[in-house]
Amino acid sequence: xTSAKLIALATAGVLTAQLTAGPAVADExxxxxxxxxxxxxxxxxxxxxxxxxxxxxxxxxxLFFEPRLSRSWLISCNTCHNLGTGGDDNLETSIGHGWQxxxxxxxxxxxxxFNIAQFWDGRAEDLKAQAKGPVQAGVEMANTPDRVxxxxxxxxxxxxxxxxxxxxxxxxxxxxxxxxxIEAFEAKLVTPNSPFDRFLVGDATALDATERQGLELFxxxxxVSCHSGVNVGGNGYFPFGVVERPGAEIxxxxxxxxxxxxxxxAEEYVFRAGPLRNIELTAPYFHSGKxxxxxxxxxxxxTSQLGEELGDDEVKAITAFLRTLTGEQPEVEYPILxxxxxxxxxxxxxxxxxx
Amino acid sequence: xTSAKLIALATAGVLTAQLTAGPAVADExxxxxxxxxxxxxxxxxxxxxxxxxxxxxxxxxxLFFEPRLSRSWLISCNTCHNLGTGGDDNLETSIGHGWQxxxxxxxxxxxxxFNIAQFWDGRAEDLKAQAKGPVQAGVEMANTPDRVxxxxxxxxxxxxxxxxxxxxxxxxxxxxxxxxxIEAFEAKLVTPNSPFDRFLVGDATALDATERQGLELFxxxxxVSCHSGVNVGGNGYFPFGVVERPGAEIxxxxxxxxxxxxxxxAEEYVFRAGPLRNIELTAPYFHSGKxxxxxxxxxxxxTSQLGEELGDDEVKAITAFLRTLTGEQPEVEYPILxxxxxxxxxxxxxxxxxx
Numbered sequence: 008x009t010s011a012k013l014i015a016l017a018t019a020g021v022l023t024a025q026l027t028a029g030p031a032v033a034d035e036x037x038x039x040x041x042x043x044x045x046x047x048x049x050x051x052x053x054x055x056x057x058x059x060x061x062x063x064x065x066x067x068x069x070l071f072f073e074p075r076l077s078r079s080w081l082i083s084c085n086t087c088h089n090l091g092t093g094g095d096d097n098l099e100t101s102i103g104h105g106w107q108x109x110x111x112x113x114x115x116x117x118x119x120x121f122n123i124a125q126f127w128d129g130r131a132e133d134l135k136a137q138a139k140g141p142v143q144a145g146v147e148m149a150n151t152p153d154r155v156x157x158x159x160x161x162x163x164x165x166x167x168x169x170x171x172x173x174x175x176x177x178x179x180x181x182x183x184x185x186x187x188x189i190e191a192f193e194a195k196l197v198t199p200n201s202p203f204d205r206f207l208v209g210d211a212t213a214l215d216a217t218e219r220q221g222l223e224l225f226x227x228x229x230x231v232s233c234h235s236g237v238n239v240g241g242n243g244y245f246p247f248g249v250v251e252r253p254g255a256e257i258x259x260x261x262x263x264x265x266x267x268x269x270x271x272x273a274e275e276y277v278f279r280a281g282p283l284r285n286i287e288l289t290a291p292y293f294h295s296g297k298x299x300x301x302x303x304x305x306x307x308x309x310t311s312q313l314g315e316e317l318g319d320d321e322v323k324a325i326t327a328f329l330r331t332l333t334g335e336q337p338e339v340e341y342p343i344l345x346x347x348x349x350x351x352x353x354x355x356x357x358x359x360x361x362x
Numbered sequence: 363x364t365s366a367k368l369i370a371l372a373t374a375g376v377l378t379a380q381l382t383a384g385p386a387v388a389d390e391x392x393x394x395x396x397x398x399x400x401x402x403x404x405x406x407x408x409x410x411x412x413x414x415x416x417x418x419x420x421x422x423x424x425l426f427f428e429p430r431l432s433r434s435w436l437i438s439c440n441t442c443h444n445l446g447t448g449g450d451d452n453l454e455t456s457i458g459h460g461w462q463x464x465x466x467x468x469x470x471x472x473x474x475x476f477n478i479a480q481f482w483d484g485r486a487e488d489l490k491a492q493a494k495g496p497v498q499a500g501v502e503m504a505n506t507p508d509r510v511x512x513x514x515x516x517x518x519x520x521x522x523x524x525x526x527x528x529x530x531x532x533x534x535x536x537x538x539x540x541x542x543x544i545e546a547f548e549a550k551l552v553t554p555n556s557p558f559d560r561f562l563v564g565d566a567t568a569l570d571a572t573e574r575q576g577l578e579l580f581x582x583x584x585x586v587s588c589h590s591g592v593n594v595g596g597n598g599y600f601p602f603g604v605v606e607r608p609g610a611e612i613x614x615x616x617x618x619x620x621x622x623x624x625x626x627x628a629e630e631y632v633f634r635a636g637p638l639r640n641i642e643l644t645a646p647y648f649h650s651g652k653x654x655x656x657x658x659x660x661x662x663x664x665t666s667q668l669g670e671e672l673g674d675d676e677v678k679a680i681t682a683f684l685r686t687l688t689g690e691q692p693e694v695e696y697p698i699l700x701x702x703x704x705x706x707x708x709x710x711x712x713x714x715x716x717x
Contacts, residue, residue, distance in 0.1 A: 072446055081457050086436070091427055091699040098709055102436050106461035106712065288701055300704065336698045343691045344446040346643055349655065354453055357461065 036219055037211060039226060045237040046204040047197050047284075047334060052120055055133060059191045062172040067192025069168070069342040070185055075158055077148035079104055080354035084141070084189065088116040090339055093288025094196065099296035103141075104149035105357035110262060112296030117337070118284045120194045122241035127294040128265045129244060129279045134190040139182065152182035154352050159185065161352070164345030198285055198334030203239075206331070214331055221328025224321050229313055233280040239332060241282030247293070248276060250314030253307055257297045264294070287330045302326045391574055392566060394581060400592040401559040402552050402639075402689060407475055410488060414546045417527040422547025424523070424697040425540055430513055432503035434459055435709035439496070439544065443471040445694055448643025449551065454651035458496075459504035460712035465617060467651030472692070473639045475549045477596035482649040483620045484599060484634045489545040494537065507537035509707050514540065516707070519700030553640055553689030558594075561686070569686055576683025579676055584668055588635040594687060596637030602648070603631060605669030608662055612652045619649070642685045657681045 051059055070076065071084045087101040087109075088094050094115035096102075101109040111127050119125065125137035141147040142155060159165045160180050172188055173179035203222075205213035214222065225231055234240035244265055247258050258276060265277040278294050291297065292304040305325050309317035317325070406414055425431065426439045442456040442464075443449050449470035451457075456464040466482050474480065480492035496502040497510060514520045515535050527543055528534035558577075560568035569577065580586055589595035599620055602613050613631060620632040633649050646652065647659040657677050664672035672680070 069446075074444065074447070074451075079457065080452055081441070089429065091424075091697050092429070093701075096429075097435055097702070098711070102434065102711060108711070290702075299708070338698075339696045341694045341696045342446050343693075346448075347452070347645075353654070356453070356457060356463070 034211070036223060037206060037209070040222060041207055043226065043231045043235045044203075044207060044239060046207040047118065047121075047199040047201075047237060049199065051194050051197075054120065054135075054190060054194050057135060057187045057190055059194050060172065062168075063188045063191035064195055066168045066172045067188035067190070068339065069165075069344055070189050071192050072342050073344060075344075075347065075351070075354075076142055076150060076155055076185075077104065078150045078154070078354070079148075079356045081356070082148050084116075084138070087113040087141070087147070090116075090196070090337065093117065093285050093336075094119075095289045097290065099291055101147065103147035104145065107146040109144075109146050111294045112291065115282075115285060115289050116193055117196050117198050118238055118282060119241075120197065121236070121238045122279070122282055123243065124279065127278050128268045130268045134193050135183070135186040138186040138189040138193075142185075155185060156180060156182055157350075157352055158347075161348050161350035162345050163348070196337050198336055201284075201334035202331035203328075204334060214328070217324050217327045218331050219328075221324035221326065222331075224317075224325050225328055228309070228315065228317070228321075228325075230308065230325070233312065234283055238282035238284050240280040243280055244274070244277050245280050245312070246275075246277050247311065249312045251311055252276065253311045257293060257295055257307065259295055262294065283329060283332055285333050285336075287333055301329060305329070389566070391578060392561060392564070395577060396562055398581065398586045398590040399558075399562060399594060401562045402473065402476075402554040402556075402592060404554065406549050406552075409475065409490075409545060409549050412490060412542045412545055414549050415527065417523075418543045418546035419550055421520075421523045421527045422543035422545070423694065424520075424699055425544050426547050427697050428699060430699075430702065430706070430709075431497055431505060431510055431540075432459065433505045433509070433709070434503075434711045436711070437503050439471075439493070442468040442496070442502070445471075445551070445692065448472065448640050448691075449474075450644045452645065454646055456502065458502035459500065462501040464499075464501050466649045467646065470637075470640060470644050471548055472551050472553050473593055473637060474596075475552065476591070476593040477634070477637055478598065479634065482633050483623050485623045489548050490538070490541040493541040493544040493548075497540075510540060511535060511537055512705075512707055513702075516703050516705035517700050518703070551692050553691055556639070556689035557686035558683075559689065569683070572679050572682045573686050574683075576679035576681065577686075579680050580683055583664070583670065583672070583676075583680075585663065585680070588667065589638055593637035593639050595635040598635055599629070599632050600635050600667070601630075601632050602666065604667045606666050607631065608666045612648060612650055612662065614650055617649065638684055638687055640688050640691075642688055656684060660684070 053059075057063075074080050074083045076083065082103060087096045087103075089096055094117035095113045098113070100111060101113045103109055114127065119134060123129065125131040125134060126140070131137035131140060139152070142150050143152065159169070166180055169179040169184060173184050176184070202213045202218070225234075233243060233245045236242045247253070247264070252258055263275045265274040266272070281293070287301060290301065291299045292301070298304045298307065302322050305322050306317055309315050309322070408414075429435050429438045431438065437458060442451045442458075444451055449472035450468045453468070455466060456468045458464055469482065474489060478484065480486040480489060481495070486492035486495060494507070497505050498507065514524070521535055524534040524539060528539050531539075557568045557573070580589075588598060588600045591597045602608070602619070607613055618630045620629040621627070623629075636648070642656060645656065646654045647656070653659045653662065660677050660680050661672055664670050664677070
């Protein structure tokens, strides 16, 4: 637990109260939960420097599913952030251009708008900055901004849709605007009305006894010091291994996390705390994607972050609570994409394996 | 042109009439078109041995987008038969497991229910037989029937959906039923109300003068002898190179087409005539996927199948007609897929390139 958070908890009198009191009655637990967490809001959150309009969202939906943003014409945002499987790809690390594997587990796009920053190391300040990354990454979509813009400009329907989504701009078809449209679409990919959300807004019956016990443990044991807010995480950076670093099979030595962004020694093996919304849908876990079982992930967090071997019943209760974070998945109509033209840069695929 | 078709045309008195008469007036052309073609029907066609029910269609939609039908968990039916880009992948040949490339261009899934048989060589008699192919092909989804069934049975929601879609069956979660559900969904992937359909049912204004000229040429020159019926093709097998085989850059010598199915020497380089519905959306063309330009494809058909160097204006007119075959693309809601369990066989990916 970071000292700042510990102080915050101690100041609130929560740790002491909870560690000494018995199981809280429903209302007290609800009140306490509301001190640390927020329900997913009913309205789309404002996005910095990018007003979310229907026109942008519609264009962004098309671009999110657009394989021609990749060099191969095979890979779209949805390939690794599959809206049908929790907004991620359920792979240890993603498969990209040429069947290369990415270095880290793909985070879910659902509720990502609520994160403090994007990527496991927070190197993108928001979703529009994030959207530019995979399009260019050699192991992902392997494209270039120039080639993306040439592609979009070669397709008259896209030119028209960009003009409508970015009215008054002299040259609306830009890599930046591509990212803004995708961000606008992604800002709508939220999963409200989970059992935990219903609990937060007053429905004491939304969690059963085990789930309540798990929520209490989650707060009491200190999980909440890194995993709080609307996304139950995703809002701060912490070392993986506050107390004890897990083995290299889970925390590979070569990936120093936020250190690679800040070059600060204190940030070696520091990562953005995982947002836990819909966590049951997004195995495998951690930036390394090495753990498939949610109970095992909880137990590892106990030893590495809290310095505590959680009991089986505690692990099961916390996991039961975490499953209450699964909300209503977004309903999305699959977009019909416009036709390319003779001016569209053609697909370029790497040679297949063994050739 | 095959002799059977030539005889059919001659018997109908069409060739003679058309080759000697001048441009037909609209009604005559419409009448003639109705002798060779049929509009896309308003109701879902019956599917052999597989009544199309809402429950099957809903399950089939999920399975069509289900990446866990592939060994890698990356590839679904929609990867190569992308419903957003004309029901195909716009690649020369598809990219599959381990970034391997398939041997032939992926045909569109749209209106495939109207084809006489599936695959370029017709080796699958219908869509349920077809659906089993790519799932097992080593260069595509690289899975096995046993592993697919184990996957589906490990996911309680799928078990329940199969029970509902195949009521009364003792063991409904089978590889065959997976294929039947996909077939039921695909039977709904039709694209009605193209300009040509509107023309066929009586709207003389649906085609402009050039498109009418193209339609006349399409009939007069004999294109119609292979490309007729509701799918303007897809209903018979013909040599690629009736008159003159195209070069190996377009007709690779190693792919002998239907010969590989029937082992009959007469069927060397015989393929199912391409269905031309939505043809403008499904470049690149031919089983080899070597031709991106529709006008070039038409010109090649002229020399290889008709033994005739079509004039530029003829090529342009025929191409204009072909563009009237683009219908309303199906609207599909992206499915929310059920969660795997600890019993689900995990993804197995090949090593990336160069490793």
